[in-house]
Amino acid sequence: MFIPHTDADRSAMLQAVGISKLEDLFRDVPEKYRFPELNLPPAQTEMEIAAELQEMSLANETVRDLICFLGAGAYNHYTPAAVDAIIQRGEFLTAYTPYQPELSQGTLQAIFEYQSNVAALTGMEVCNASHYDGATAIAEAVNMAYANFRGKRNKIILSPAVHPQYRHTVRTYTTGSTLILVGDDPNSDVKSHPDALIPIIDTDTSLVVVQYPDFFGRVYDYTKLADAAHSVGALLAISINPIALGLLKDPGSMKADIVTGEGQPLGIPLSFGGPYLGLFATRKEYVRKMAGRLVGETIDNRGQKAYVLTLTAREQHIRRDKATSNICTNQGLIALASTVYMSLLGKNGLRQVAELCYHKAHYAAECIANLPVYSLWSPTTFFNEFVIRCPAPAVEINDLLLDHDILGGYDLSQDYPTLDSHILFAVTEMNTRDQIDRLVEVLSEVNHG
Amino acid sequence: MGEPQLCDISVSGRQGIKFPSPDVPTYPLPEDFIREDLPLPELSELDVIRHYTRLSQFNYSIDTGYYPLGSCTMKYNPKINEETARYPGFAFSHPLQPVETVQGNMALMYAFQEMLKEIGGFSGITLQPAAGAHGELTGVLIINAYHRSRADSQRKKILIPDSAHGTNPATSAMSGLKVVEIKSDLRGNVDLDALKMECDDTLAGLMLTNPNTLGLFDEHVEEVIRLVHSAGGLIYGDGANLNALLGIIRPGDLGIDVMHFNLHKTFSTPHGGGGPGSGPVGVASHLVDFLPGPVVGIIEEGDDDMPPLYGFITPPKSIGRMKAFHGHFGMIVRAYTYISMHGGEGLRSIAEYAVLNANYLLSLIKSTYHLPYDRFCMHEFVVEGQWADAPDIHALDIAKRLMDYKFHPPTNYFPLIVHEALMIEPTETESKETLDAFAQALIQIADEAHQNPRLLKDAPHITPVGRLDEVKAAKELVLCCGVSSLEK
Numbered sequence: 001m002f003i004p005h006t007d008a009d010r011s012a013m014l015q016a017v018g019i020s021k022l023e024d025l026f027r028d029v030p031e032k033y034r035f036p037e038l039n040l041p042p043a044q045t046e047m048e049i050a051a052e053l054q055e056m057s058l059a060n061e062t063v064r065d066l067i068c069f070l071g072a073g074a075y076n077h078y079t080p081a082a083v084d085a086i087i088q089r090g091e092f093l094t095a096y097t098p099y100q101p102e103l104s105q106g107t108l109q110a111i112f113e114y115q116s117n118v119a120a121l122t123g124m125e126v127c128n129a130s131h132y133d134g135a136t137a138i139a140e141a142v143n144m145a146y147a148n149f150r151g152k153r154n155k156i157i158l159s160p161a162v163h164p165q166y167r168h169t170v171r172t173y174t175t176g177s178t179l180i181l182v183g184d185d186p187n188s189d190v191k192s193h194p195d196a197l198i199p200i201i202d203t204d205t206s207l208v209v210v211q212y213p214d215f216f217g218r219v220y221d222y223t224k225l226a227d228a229a230h231s232v233g234a235l236l237a238i239s240i241n242p243i244a245l246g247l248l249k250d251p252g253s254m255k256a257d258i259v260t261g262e263g264q265p266l267g268i269p270l271s272f273g274g275p276y277l278g279l280f281a282t283r284k285e286y287v288r289k290m291a292g293r294l295v296g297e298t299i300d301n302r303g304q305k306a307y308v309l310t311l312t313a314r315e316q317h318i319r320r321d322k323a324t325s326n327i328c329t330n331q332g333l334i335a336l337a338s339t340v341y342m343s344l345l346g347k348n349g350l351r352q353v354a355e356l357c358y359h360k361a362h363y364a365a366e367c368i369a370n371l372p373v374y375s376l377w378s379p380t381t382f383f384n385e386f387v388i389r390c391p392a393p394a395v396e397i398n399d400l401l402l403d404h405d406i407l408g409g410y411d412l413s414q415d416y417p418t419l420d421s422h423i424l425f426a427v428t429e430m431n432t433r434d435q436i437d438r439l440v441e442v443l444s445e446v447n448h449g
Numbered sequence: 450m451g452e453p454q455l456c457d458i459s460v461s462g463r464q465g466i467k468f469p470s471p472d473v474p475t476y477p478l479p480e481d482f483i484r485e486d487l488p489l490p491e492l493s494e495l496d497v498i499r500h501y502t503r504l505s506q507f508n509y510s511i512d513t514g515y516y517p518l519g520s521c522t523m524k525y526n527p528k529i530n531e532e533t534a535r536y537p538g539f540a541f542s543h544p545l546q547p548v549e550t551v552q553g554n555m556a557l558m559y560a561f562q563e564m565l566k567e568i569g570g571f572s573g574i575t576l577q578p579a580a581g582a583h584g585e586l587t588g589v590l591i592i593n594a595y596h597r598s599r600a601d602s603q604r605k606k607i608l609i610p611d612s613a614h615g616t617n618p619a620t621s622a623m624s625g626l627k628v629v630e631i632k633s634d635l636r637g638n639v640d641l642d643a644l645k646m647e648c649d650d651t652l653a654g655l656m657l658t659n660p661n662t663l664g665l666f667d668e669h670v671e672e673v674i675r676l677v678h679s680a681g682g683l684i685y686g687d688g689a690n691l692n693a694l695l696g697i698i699r700p701g702d703l704g705i706d707v708m709h710f711n712l713h714k715t716f717s718t719p720h721g722g723g724g725p726g727s728g729p730v731g732v733a734s735h736l737v738d739f740l741p742g743p744v745v746g747i748i749e750e751g752d753d754d755m756p757p758l759y760g761f762i763t764p765p766k767s768i769g770r771m772k773a774f775h776g777h778f779g780m781i782v783r784a785y786t787y788i789s790m791h792g793g794e795g796l797r798s799i800a801e802y803a804v805l806n807a808n809y810l811l812s813l814i815k816s817t818y819h820l821p822y823d824r825f826c827m828h829e830f831v832v833e834g835q836w837a838d839a840p841d842i843h844a845l846d847i848a849k850r851l852m853d854y855k856f857h858p859p860t861n862y863f864p865l866i867v868h869e870a871l872m873i874e875p876t877e878t879e880s881k882e883t884l885d886a887f888a889q890a891l892i893q894i895a896d897e898a899h900q901n902p903r904l905l906k907d908a909p910h911i912t913p914v915g916r917l918d919e920v921k922a923a924k925e926l927v928l929c930c931g932v933s934s935l936e937k
Contacts, residue, residue, distance in 0.1 A: 001790070002525055002717075003802050004880040013809040013881060017825075022801045025808060025825060026697055028666040033702045038793030039567055046529050049789045053782070057538025059553030064541045066550070073773055074544050080466045082494055084535075087721075090512025091505035094526050097723035099860075102852055102912040103509035107722035110504055113455050116930040120488040126928050129723065132579035135773035143623070165773040172741070172769030173586075176593060176625025219482055249484045262773070271534075272554050273544030273774025274579070275725035287926065293723065298922035300914040301907075304451070310922040321618035321628040326582040328616055333721030340501060343455055344465030346491040352468050355478070363473035381479045402547065410545060433472040 063270065063407060067435045069364075071385050071426020072215070072410035073134065073163050074276075077243065077353070078430060079267045083340045087333050097293075097332070101308045102300075107332065108307035111295040114339040121245050121342070121350075122259040123252020124281035128292035130330040131278030134239060134262025135169035138162070138209060140280060140291050140325055141237040141258045142170050145207035146179060148235065148289050153206035157197055160184040161214035162239060164415035170209075183208075186416050191378055194220050198228040205234040207258075212238050212251055216412075216424060217361075217385030218378060219248060226255035242266050242279065242338075244383045246345075246354030258282045267341030268334055277334045287311065291325030353429050357384035360436065361427035367440040368425075373447055377422060385426045387412065387419075391446055394423045404442045452503050456930035459490035465497050507913045508722070509857050515883050517810075519829045519860035519872025520614070520662060522692050522714035524803075527790075530717060530783035539782055544774040548760050554778065555759030558745045561785045562729075565710055568788075568796065569688075570701025571731030573764075575740045576776040581689055583771060584709025584728030585620040585656075590768045591707055591732060591739045592654045592683045593624060598739075598766060601681070604653040608677075610639050612661040612864050614687060626653055633866060637665040637822040639673050648680035657705070658687040660694075660827035662864040662872070664807065674704040683707065683736075691715045692876070693804055693828035696797025700731075707732045712777075716784035727780035742767040743775075802877035803828040806884060810875050813888035817895045821867050829874035831867050842898045842905055844869040849916065850897065852909035854890040 005013075014020060026034060044052065063076045070076075087093065091106060098104030098111075111129045118127040131137040142156055156179055158167050167184055174181065183197055194210055201208060208229045213219045226236045237258040238251040243265040245251075251259045263277030264270075282290055288311060296310035345353065361384040368388055369376045377387035388409075390397050398408035409425035416422075427436070492500075509516070516523035534540070542551050562574040578584035589607070596604045607626040609617045611633055618628045629647055634640040639657070655677045660666045667673060674684050686700045686708030692715045694700065700708050712718045712727040720726075732740060742763030751757035761775075791799065804827050811820070811830045818832035834844030848858030848871070860872040875884060897904045909915065925934045 002527060002878050003798060004878070005802060005805075009881040010805070013805055016812045017805070017808045018812070022805060025801070025804045026666075027825065028668055029698050030671055030703070033698045035697065035797070036570070036699050036702065038696055038796060040564060040793045040796070041789065043792030043795045044789050046527075046790065049786055050529060050533065052789070053533045053557075053786065054536060054538075056553040056557055057536035059556070060538040060542045061546075061550040062538055062541035063543055064537060068543065070543050070545055072545055076541075076543070078468070080494075082465070082498055085498070086501045086505075088531060089502070089505045091508040091510045092501075092722055093531075093719045094511035095508045095722045096516065096518055096521055096523060096720045100509075100848070100852070100858060101917050102849070102909050102914055103857060104507075104722070105913050106504035106506065106508035109452065109454070109507070110501065110722075112928075113930065115928055116454075116456065117489060119929045125932075132583060132725075133772050133774075135770075136579070136583070163773065165770060168770040169772055172590065172771060173623075175590060175768065176623070219479065221481065245484070246487065247478070247484065248482045253484075269535075269540040269779075270543050271540050272542045272551065272778040274772075274777040275727075275779055276773075284926075287928075294928060296922040296925075297927035298918045298925075300917050302915045304914055306914040306917050308917045308919055308922050310919070310926070310928075321622040323619040323622070326586060326616045326619035326623055328580070328582050330724045332723030332725070333719070334725055336501075336722065340497060342489055343492055343497045343500075344494060345489075346459075346464050347487040347489040348491065349464050349466055349468070350489060351487060355475075356468060356471055358478065359471045359475045360473050362476040366476075381482060398547070402550070407543065407546060407550075429468055436473070 066405050066407040067438060068407045069409050069425045069427065069439060070407050072424055073262060074270055074273065075265045075426060075428055076270060076430050077265050077428050079269065080344050082344055083267045083337050086340045087337045092333065092336060098309060105307060108295050110336050110339055112297065112307050114335045115295060117339055117342045118279055118281055121242055122240065122281045123250030124259050125284040126287045127281035128290055128294050130335045131280050131292060131327065132331060133276040133278045134260065135166040137260035137278035137280045138166050138239055139170045139173040141260050142174060142207055143325060144289050144291065145235050149206050153204050154178055154180055155205045156181050157183040157200060157205055157208040159194055159197060159210045160186065160188055160190045161216055162209055162211045163215050187418060190416055194222060195224055197225065201228050201232060201234055203232050205232065207235050207237055209237045212240050213244055213383040216387050217382040218380040219383055222254045243354055243357060246350030247358060263338050266338035268337055275331060275334055277331045277338055291327050293330055356429035357427065360431055361386060364425065364427045364436045367436065368443060371444050374443060384428060385424055388423050388425060390421045390423055393421050397423060397446060400446065401442055406439055406442060454930045455490040455500065458496060459492060461491055463491040463493050465492050465494040514855055514857060515879060515887060516857040517859050517873050517875050518857060519874045520689060522874060522876060524717055524876040525878040526717050526719040527787060530786050533786045534779045534782040552759060555745055557785055558781060559759050561781055562745060564788050565729055565731055568695065569708060569731040570699030572734040573732050573737035573740050574729055575744055576729045576781055577741050577771045578709060578728035578730055579772055579777055580724065580726035581709055581711045581728045582616045582620060584730045585616055586623060587730045587741055587771050588685050588707040588709060589620055589624040591736055592685060594739045594766065594768045595683065595736055596653060603651055606651045607653050608647055608655040611866050612663055613656060613658050614662065614689060617656045617687065636668065637663045638667045638669055641669055641672060644673060644676055648676050650681060652680045652682035654683040654685055656685040656687060658690060660690045663822055663831050664826040664829035665822060665824060666827055670703060678704065689714060690828065693800055695800040696793060697800045701733060707736055712780050712784040717787045718780045718783040725777055725780060727777040738764045738766040739768055740764045741769060741771045799877050806875040806877060806879060810873065810884045810888055814891050817892050829872060831864065831870050831872045833867060833869050834861065834871040835869040836898065839898045839902060841902055844871050846905035847871065847894055850894050850905045850908040851890060852912050856887055856890060
């Protein structure tokens, strides 16, 4: 199968090493623990494991079996066939991190193009080679801002409209530090305008974090918030949905200092939550403070244009305990997939997908809000997600929808006690008018208030 | 080499994929928020396919050649892994679906947790960490939480042997711990006297890579663990080198309290040019309550007719969430496929042949390349890439010259404790013929180093690009298409 040794090979090799059997290689291993019997299922052939996994996978009902209106950080978008064709090439798939640039120009140029596309999309000057996901990208933004002020500014302001799991991740990451995280009390008025955070920004604040569109789908201009942060020397980070930026103003134009985001909508399969892609871009003055890998253009000793990992002195393998982050692996292949996606769609295709999401979501929101016992929670501008106040607990509504093969929206009461009976619906280009009409029809069956 | 950048082949008006027109009424766009320009390239599908296919051909990969990169376990990545991870039932499931609708995923994750528990000798597993370094951070946060829970939070010192991976110190610093380096003794083991000096009541733990980055199994590992435990510290095991131990010894049996697994090293998920990885963490029974949440558990027991109902459970003293959702599920499907194809005995064969290949290769070259610690190695070994009678030649030159022989070089300049280190990990999937050819290339290069050093200094000669001007890259910082220099 995967071990090519014949009996003759083994004998010859053992002889060369000067031992008579494989067991002799492990004399340094304490004898009482040596060669435990592993109680694992018996080995299967490729044919058998393929069948077992096929069956397991069929025990799931997916967004292809159900009509999906669930988003909340992971979205059902169309992936062009060319994306998978490229990332399945063994030359990309089975290469290591490009430490030897002479043998890795494919990966290096692809990362360079990823950096270029993400910088263009976000309106920022530099972008790294990616973080694990949208949540950890914010955690890295927090670390970067904290280090930027040499640990002298201890306050991080998190908008309550940042994804709950992202905020949770930031809290886990910062448990060892002196940082204080404020601004996102779940019992606060989460409907308030983001400028309501301005009064708590002070000279002890290193970073303000918001999301665009926010977790509830709302679109705000954060320029005033950026000005307020900058007026006391603090930084602003905006976590984005990259599809929305096909249509909406880039966060760079709102004076963001750091832009993070979940890259999954850019052609990455849902895959039950991962692997996804943590986008991270910033302004040039922070390039040496940013964690993660970075590819730069240069020339080789034959005078040709070429690419190489650069500013590596920032990274863990050089700085060791002085590094701001321990990240080494990035999401290489997923970043490549997103680059192929962005390149295929281009400026017009991404705009087209964004507009489809926008129109379909607005059609759905309008039809639902027209039902007598449902209403739109907030009249604010939104992109492709919106919150509906329902006449019954979200769990009941979603159960009913599931009975009709519809995967309902996200139950907001899980994270926001004041949003009992509120559902966050997501609509993408994958949802047809018939599917939306079907959703509205089933929702209309609930008519008690 | 000359593959142009995307922005240089962009032609206004091209589009590689189109989408249907809206089947719903259109709504006014929010004027205040519409972006004026989106400077993404415009290309046809064929443009994109040719561009990236050509770029792929500038890469070296496991699928195209031998890749003995030390510490990276560049074994063959079976193609069936790619197929199973793409089964629609897996690939099109949403992470926030009600668990009743994704029992296939839940059963797989549960079974995978059980497999890792058995392989590592642990009582609990989290599948959340996205990579080895992320697993390390998880583990160190668990160690901190454990000490805090026992009102023992003055334990802020973490010991890291000088043969450790660079991520270990960086991780510890991120977690608010103070790093103290412990030197190695003359046989490459943790120096017990140095260790004893640091075993006091400020000790949070020790991060142990075993086999270490020299490829050596620590001969006093039980004593190291005993010393740390009796001082009240915990042992973090860096699982990067687990390929050497599968079915040979279970780290948990040895007394390792917490350890990450690298699915992308040991369990054959592809490295993808730098990710995605996956770094599940295993813990001993006293740390199970601290695992990041949620983990997969059985909510309702099954019986003969009904499978159990699986659900997500957050451990009572959980350190919290390490990322959004449930970990790199796609990589977990691949690793599950791989482990299922091996079973217990198959896993042991992996370790045995990985270690045999390393020792065989070492036996072929050790009269040519100096071996600083002359012992049986485990799955990898480190030799010096320098000779007193060829003073201008460095490990880097040997690495670059290997490319002319169509091999990927070993890891060089790591571990830091060996001068001009060449760190070689053959893996079990390589044949004797490949190892023989690689050894022959190394021996020939040693000869060239003495007879014709220019050949090494100018290498590589046959790669798409030659040696790069790294200073220029760092000084001018051209990081995006169409931007001449960030520093101007």
